Amino acid sequence: xxxxxxxxQLPALTKRSFPLCMEHLSSKLHDNSHLKHxxxxxxxxxxxxxxxxxxxxxTFWRTLFLKGMAPDKFDKEYKYNIRYNYGLEGAKKNYTPxxxxxxxxxxxxxxxxxxxxxxxLSGEPxxxxxxxxxxxxxxxxxxxxxxxxxxxxxxxxxxxEARHAGSSLTETEMxxxxxxxxxxxxxxxFYA
Ligand code: SF4
Numbered sequence: 001x002x003x004x005x006x007x008x009q010l011p012a013l014t015k016r017s018f019p020l021c022m023e024h025l026s027s028k029l030h031d032n033s034h035l036k037h038x039x040x041x042x043x044x045x046x047x048x049x050x051x052x053x054x055x056x057x058x059t060f061w062r063t064l065f066l067k068g069m070a071p072d073k074f075d076k077e078y079k080y081n082i083r084y085n086y087g088l089e090g091a092k093k094n095y096t097p098x099x100x101x102x103x104x105x106x107x108x109x110x111x112x113x114x115x116x117x118x119x120x121l122s123g124e125p126x127x128x129x130x131x132x133x134x135x136x137x138x139x140x141x142x143x144x145x146x147x148x149x150x151x152x153x154x155x156x157x158x159x160x161e162a163r164h165a166g167s168s169l170t171e172t173e174m175x176x177x178x179x180x181x182x183x184x185x186x187x188x189x190f191y192a
Pocket of ligand 1 (some may be wrong): 020115156160177183
């Protein structure tokens with residue numbers, strides 16, 4: 001954690017520097033004013049990892065959830081999770097954000113949006129998502145082909161390169177992205 005990302009920066013950083021797994025969760029959260037448990041943990045720990053403070057994290061989740069539920073329901077049923085992610089409840093452990101291996105290993109049900117989109121949305125849904133994000137058709141085809149071969153982290157590295165014109169990542173040549181927070185850090189470095 002760097003403790004440097006503020007809530008005000010989040011919308012722009014989400015578009016520019018989030019890996020596809022976190023961009024996807026964030027967009028579903030905005031669409032539905034809700035995310036199920038595993039999605040809240042995956043995105044919540046990632047946000048903690050990029051340096052969003054507990055207070056700002058609480059404001060982030062609360063503001064979006066309150067578009068769909070009463071404040072007391074949120075405080076009773078959801079606030080605990082956020083406190084837990086930050087080690088303020090339960091075993092009070094300093095939980096670390098999930099690695100790609102961990103994200104890829106989780107398989108969401110139809111109503112859930114966690115996991116790695118390069119695995120969970122293979123084929124046409126993945127191509128449609130990449131096209132919506134304004135990737136060139138040649139990049140969409142290249143990335144979708146890697147995902148179809150089950151090389152999800154290599155697909156993610158190609159996705160990084162497509163979203164960061166002119167980048168050449170020795171890291172991704174070695175087998176792809178290994179951690180969603182590594183993706184974010186590489187992007188921040190690219191734009192620094
Ligand atoms: Fe996220 Fe890793 Fe999948 Fe990329 S490869 S979308 S960072 S889980």
